[in-house]
Structures are given as structure tokens and as C-alpha cells.
Amino acid sequence: MNIVIEKAKACNLQEIADIEKEIFSTPWSLKNITDTFKNENNCFFVAKDLESGEIVGHICLETVLDEGILTSIAVKEKYRNKGIAKKLMDSFIDEAKNRNIAFINLEVRASNAPAIALYEKYGFEKVGTRKNYYSKPTEDALLMMLNF
Secondary structure, three states, X not given: OOEEEEEOOXXXXXXXXXXXXXXXXXXXXXXXXXXXXXXXXXXXXXXXXXXXXXXXXXXXXXXXXXXXXXXXXXXXXXXXXXXXXXXXXXXXXXXXXXXXXXXXXEEEEOOOHHHHHHHHHOOOEEEEEEEEEEOOOOEXXXXXXXXX
16 A cells, blocks of 8 residues: 555545545535635645555645644545554645644544544644534534644
8 A cells, every 4th residue: 555645636525525424424515625625725635545546535724814724634444543644644734834824723522532642643732622512423522722
């Protein structure tokens, strides 16, 4: 398996939507993904398996002035624990720094220990909680922030 990280292209959006549906109980719609992609302040990266040509993961950076927001990160189940999320995060952080982002915010399910551990490795800190933020099932969101 040879995984490369590259900026998403319009032809990748359906695969991103498919991954969202596979992973999340309340996935982004193709329309939402497309609208986000078209906004020049935002950036999607995809993880591509060069052997199969398959998109196996993605991450999205949205920016507002000097604030970055990690709005989505996902890796297909069978590709997990292979360092792909780390590669996506590396590209995400590099892009944020290139855009002179001062800080990055994100929300994560309180029960998503693997994601929380990944974010903490990058220096994200827990800064708050949003009660009952997620549905299917109802769950709190942890708010995390990384300052540069």
C-alpha cells in the first residue's frame, strides 16, 4: 500500500461523501462538501492509495480570517492504524501554517479516544464542552484548540 496526500480535486468529492456516509452517523452531504470545496478559504486533502487509485481518507480545513477549523477528518475502516490520519494531519497543519493561521479549533465526540489522542499529539488542548452536540447517538463534543 502506497498512500499519498494531495489536495482534493472536484472529481474526489463523491468519494469524500461516500467516506462520510461510511464513517459518520450524521455525514456531510455531497452538496455541503461541494459548497465547502468551492470556497477558496477552505481546503480538502485526500489520502489516495496509489495502487488502487482509491481515496481512503480526507481532512478539511476551513478558515475565517486567522482562525482555522478542522471540520472533518476520516479514514476508511480497513485503512486505519496505518499512519494515514497522521499524514493527513501533517498536510493540514502545514497548510494552516502557510496560511498564517493563528489557531485551529475543532469539535470531537467525547467518546472518540483515538481522535482525541491524535489531536493531543499535535498539541491540541481541551478548552470546553458542548453538551449534547452530536446526535445518533446524543453525545457531548469536546472543544479543542491549537495555538501557533
